[in-house]
Amino acid sequence: MKFSILVNEGPYTHQSSDSALQFARAVLDKGHEIYRVFFYHDGVNNGTRLTVPPVDDRNLQKRWSELAAAHALDLVVCIAAAQRRGVLDEGEAKRHGKGEGAANIAPGFRISGLGQLIEMGIQSDRLVVFGD
Amino acid sequence: MLHIVNKSPFQTSTLQSCLDHALAGDAILLIEDGVYAAIRGSAVAAAVTEAKGKVTFHALGPDIAARGIAPEKLIDGVTSVDYGGFVDLVAEHQTNQAWL
Amino acid sequence: MADVRRFLYINRKAPYGTIYALESLEVVLIGAAFEQDVSLAFLDDGVFQLAKGQDTSGIGMKGFSAIYRALGDYGVTKLYVETDSLATRGLTLDDLQAITFEDENDGYTEKPSIIPVNKAEMAKVMAEQDVVLSF
Numbered sequence: 001m002k003f004s005i006l007v008n009e010g011p012y013t014h015q016s017s018d019s020a021l022q023f024a025r026a027v028l029d030k031g032h033e034i035y036r037v038f039f040y041h042d043g044v045n046n047g048t049r050l051t052v053p054p055v056d057d058r059n060l061q062k063r064w065s066e067l068a069a070a071h072a073l074d075l076v077v078c079i080a081a082a083q084r085r086g087v088l089d090e091g092e093a094k095r096h097g098k099g100e101g102a103a104n105i106a107p108g109f110r111i112s113g114l115g116q117l118i119e120m121g122i123q124s125d126r127l128v129v130f131g132d
Numbered sequence: 133m134l135h136i137v138n139k140s141p142f143q144t145s146t147l148q149s150c151l152d153h154a155l156a157g158d159a160i161l162l163i164e165d166g167v168y169a170a171i172r173g174s175a176v177a178a179a180v181t182e183a184k185g186k187v188t189f190h191a192l193g194p195d196i197a198a199r200g201i202a203p204e205k206l207i208d209g210v211t212s213v214d215y216g217g218f219v220d221l222v223a224e225h226q227t228n229q230a231w232l
Numbered sequence: 233m234a235d236v237r238r239f240l241y242i243n244r245k246a247p248y249g250t251i252y253a254l255e256s257l258e259v260v261l262i263g264a265a266f267e268q269d270v271s272l273a274f275l276d277d278g279v280f281q282l283a284k285g286q287d288t289s290g291i292g293m294k295g296f297s298a299i300y301r302a303l304g305d306y307g308v309t310k311l312y313v314e315t316d317s318l319a320t321r322g323l324t325l326d327d328l329q330a331i332t333f334e335d336e337n338d339g340y341t342e343k344p345s346i347i348p349v350n351k352a353e354m355a356k357v358m359a360e361q362d363v364v365l366s367f
Contacts, residue, residue, distance in 0.1 A: 001223055003219075003222070006365070008232070008252075008367055015138075015164045015165075016138070016164070019138075019163060019164060022194070022215050023215060023218060023219065025215070026214075026215035026216050026218060026219045027219050029216065030216055030219050030220070030223075032219065032223070040255065040259075040367070041251060041252070041255055041367070080258065081255070113262065114258060114259050114262040114263075115262055115265070115266070117259060117262075117263075118239075118259070118262060118263040118266045118268070119266070121237065121239060121268075121363040121365070122235060122237055122266065122268065122363075126222050126223065126228065127228075127363055127365075128136075128222055128228060128230070129136075129230040129232065129365065129366055129367075130230070131230065131232045131366070131367060132138075132232060133358065133359055145276070146244075149244070149275070149276055152351050152355075153275075153351065153354060153355040153358060154355070155355055155356075155359055226362075227361055227362060227363070227364055228364070229242065229358060229364040229366065230364075230366050231244075231366070232244070232245075232252075232366045232367065
């Protein structure tokens with residue numbers, strides 16, 4: 001079965017990012033497919049490579065990136081929400097004159113529009129929303 | 133329909149709203165702070181027990197354990213599921229709705 | 233279209249205090265281009281989103297209540313509003329702004345987009361969907 005996941009909250013404040021990650025792992029363990037994970041609102045903060053949590057805490061961005069690498073997941077960060085919150089890829093950093101090296105999108109994530117969220121609602125058998 | 137509730141019933145009216153809109157045969161899964169609704173003897177336990185005649189109640193085991201709720205403190209008939217069980221519940225129901 | 237799904241956007245949060253109402257609206261506007269069967273549900277504090285007379289000039293934020301009135305132009309014409317939620321909050325339908333659409337199947341007659349429903353009817357609307365989105 002094809003699953004998609006929507007994450008509406010940022011990491012470290014609300015449990016929803018952790019819940020979504022645990023759920024995603026379980027979906028894959030059960031032999032299902034994950035069509036896409038979409039990050040919206042503060043959820044886009046899961047996708048910045050600049051977070052440095054204490055060594056004894058989990059690193060959510062890393063967990064997502066590793067899961068994406070292991071299972072070829074499509075992790076999409078909403079462009080409008082990301083720009084508001086300073087999560088940029090190479091192209092967006094350049095376009096907005098933020099200077100060399102400003103891109104902070106983490107490995108395995110890509111930035112795209114809200115159409116990707118609608119599309120995953122159309123293409124997936126199940127869509128599960130995590131938020132506050 | 134699978135309803136997913138992640139709010140403490142002592143903090144918001146989300147669970148009550150969910151109960152008001154759940155139809156016979158629906159399932160309700162309590163996750164995150166939502167699992168506090170599964171504690172026996174609480175102020176909302178009667179509402180949960182009454183709704184059990186109409187819907188099935190499930191609560192996410194890892195969230196229950198994380199919050200120090202002992203299994204014997206759960207309301208009878210509330211089924212504890214792990215994340216795999218969460219996935220199964222989603223798969224079994226044509227649609228699901230997160231009561232955010 | 234071969235694969236038209238019934239999308240329901242659940243609105244249970246008030247505007248301005250948090251961003252969810254606005255960002256839900258943005259998804260609705262983008263989603264309109266996908267020609268799905270779209271409905272919006274307003275219940276609990278979500279009914280405050282439709283209140284008339286919103287003036288955000290003093291809070292430093294852009295008001296967005298006018299966007300609801302434009303939804304008809306995007307083909308979004310089913311706004312289910314729970315009357316129980318209104319009553320609980322001391323409101324009636326008269327406290328909401330008028331939202332209409334031009335019915336292209338009926339000589340472009342102007343019709344109300346707001347569909348008042350009670351709790352039981354709202355439960356039925358929820359049960360009839362393929363994809364339920366909440367923010």
